[in-house]
Amino acid sequence: MQVNNINLINFRNYENLSLDFSPNINMIIGQNGQGKTNIVEAVHFLSFAKSFRTNKDKEVINFEGNTSYIKSIVTNEADENKIDIKISKDSKKAINVDNIPISKISDLMGIINVVVFSPEDTKIVSDSPIYRRNFMDKEISQIRPVYYNLLLDYNKTLNNKNTLLKSQNIDMIMLDIYDEQLADIMEKIITYRDTFIKTISEIAKETHYIISSKKENLIIEYKSNLKSSIKSDILSELKDARADDIRHTVSTKGIHKDDIMLKIGDIDIRKYGSQGQKKTATISLKLSEIELIHNMKKEYPIVILDDIFSELDITRRMMLIEKLYNIQTFITTTEKIDINRDIKYFEVKDRNVY
Ligand SMILES: Nc1ncnc2c1ncn2[C@@H]1O[C@H](COP(=O)(O)OP(=O)(O)OP(=O)(O)O)[C@@H](O)[C@H]1O
Ligand SMILES: [Mg+2]
Structure with a gap:
């Protein structure tokens, strides 16, 4: 390209x-x-x-x-x-x-x-979960543009639900409809994210091992906010969270709360990694993006x-x-x-x- x-x-x-x-x-x-x-x-x-x-x-x-x-x-x-x-x-x-x-x-x-390396990238490893979600979302969208449309749908429905939760007299039937729609989209998004993390973790592990002079094992795991990736289970989790949602006037459960775990051996590098380990993990992640795109599209x-x-x-x-x-x-x-x-x-x- x-x-x-x-x-x-x-x-x-x-x-x-x-x-x-x-x-x-x-x-x-x-x-x-x-x-x-x-x-x-x-x-x-x-x-x-x-x-x-x-x-x-x-x-x-x-x-x-x-x-x-x-x-x-x-x-x-x-x-x-x-x-x-x-x-x-x-x-x-x-x-x-x-x-x-x-x-x-x-x-x-x-x-x-396009894969961009910028000084901001270390935030993926050391900052809040939103940076890891953005990383995931951007990369999956590149290789699976339909995923981008799913995200747009999810965010639109989530906004509607949040608006409803902030209203005076909450229409419970509407809330059920939104949860049903969200569960449907989440099932798909979770599956995409899970597959993406499994694939990228394998590539990144290898790269990290080489850059760290064969000293470190990088482990990347998808930490979904939901226990299951099956729609009916997601729906019951949303139902269980309903009281909390109403109390906090915002959707408390969903893929907008997902995260990625990054470990070297047993150590959570998001919290305890040294500057060098964070830098190496960041570069490993970005290099893996390049390989992943090449694997999927047969082009760099x-x-x-x-x-x-x-x-x-x-x-x-x-x-x-x-x-x-x-x-x-x-x-x-x-x-x-x-x-x-x-x-x-x-x-x-x-x-x-x-
Ligand atoms: N909308 C705009 N219209 C006109 N000039 C702009 C606009 N947005 C940014 N600039 C100008 O562009 C310049 C910044 O460009 P850029 O960020 O590409 O710099 P750079 O060469 O990458 O610098 P650095 O080495 O600091 O990263 C600034 O002078 C800024 O005022
Ligand atoms: Mg610049």
């Missing part, structure tokens, strides 16, 4: 920028605040129709403009596609694939897959290393570069880094790229 070229109009600090990318390593060099991440953020938009650093699309519109455009030609094994994304201040985001408007984001997902995703490459020690750098052979890679960095590879350099300065 690769992004052949990109044209950014009124996107972040770029008024009109066109770039042709290398299918190998693209190194984007520039001082802080020049617009390096802005470029890779646009690449990320092509796979998820959103940024990896904000949920607010409109933030990417140039301060002086009203509408941003990202236009691009991408290729995967099967095809070459033209992807055009338009983000406006006062209308909905519009996405065209080969000049045809798409109605669901899930129709865009999977044309190209595009990889973005935003601000992390220069932070790595030489062993991890070499290890990473080894893994990224034949994968289109974007590296942002403040200093030019010499690697023994074919690299296309881009220098970002004063809203221009040279």
